[in-house]
Amino acid sequence: MASDQAKNAGAVAQEHHMPPYQAYGAYSPPFPVYYDPSHPEPNGAPHPAPPYIYHHPPPGMMYPYPPPGFPPYAPPPQTNFQRVKRKQVKMACTNCANACKRCDEHRPCERCVKYGIPETCVDGVRKERQKGIKRGPYKRKNKSGGSDTATSPTHNATFETFSSTPTEANGDSAWHPPNGVAQGSATATPAPASMPSFPPPPPEGGYYPPPYFYPPPPGFVPPPEGQAPVEGSPNSGAPPPMMPYYMPPPGYYGPPYYGPPGVPPPTMDPAQAELQRTSGPPVDHDPEVEEIPPPAPKTNSKKRSRVGKDGQPKAKKTKVAAVVQESSTSSGTTGGSDQASEPGHGSPTEIGDA
DNA sequence: GGATTCGGACCGTCAAATAC
């Protein structure tokens, strides 16, 4: 469940701490970014209080990714979008539960009101979890080395939204700005004087110091302040959609990092960070990261036979009958956990009831 | 074409297993 918790933590953190980014150039990162104390904030604004710092790249900031030894930015697959986590109510009313429909916290719930059966909108009785079930030995996750290390849940959650992008196999470690512009060329925005050489070894904390930012999506280079984007470049058009950006090198707990304001990011064991830094990124897959696989081709595998578990054809329900049944079911189950009378589906729990 | 059904993916919780 750790992964679940991690995902939840990420969702919560994201929900509660989304800095007020403003548009910068063609895009602004939707994640916190550490600041470089030696680098002035845009517009001369004071630095936010460390250590939880954010800002968008100041005008003229260059995107130094990727460092040597790290793969080039790979455009995220179209399907690698952020998944909106489904929110469940703690306890659906019996009517909604039987109908497998969304319920809400209120009683009567919206659905019961809609069907005119608010009086039957009551919580069911949650079955008690079985106890004393013996389990086999647990498979402990490998905590040392590898990309699937069990790092801090917060850290892993960090990457839930910005899941790693596939690593290109061509071994090209340079990030190529768009339109054939070589990285660091005159056309690209110059790096500020305060920009340290890249990549510096991770400091004692195990993460790289700021300011490092993700590169913009392919085809996007923040134009120098006061200058229009290169004609014909994507910058010159509409702002790009928010996309997952480049995955930072392992051990770097900079962007994106979500967490409570004022709470420093988790740090990695320096030895491990160095190992990962020198051995290359585990970019292609982190099992802790929730990746959105390409949607499976639609099939007809969901053909239902309208046959109950006992092999008997299920009785059809008319609209009224369904509502009535829901009502009767609810009134019949409020006093106990026996769900044997509920309609065919929705009773995987029946298995354990015997 | 809208309403209904329900398979199964997804979610939250928590006891057992394990680490410290």
Added chain:
DNA sequence: TATTTGACGGTCCGAATCCA
């Protein structure tokens, strides 16, 4: 004792199907 793991018990999405 604290943490991690894995599965239970549940919710509800969305395709299939029904029906006016």
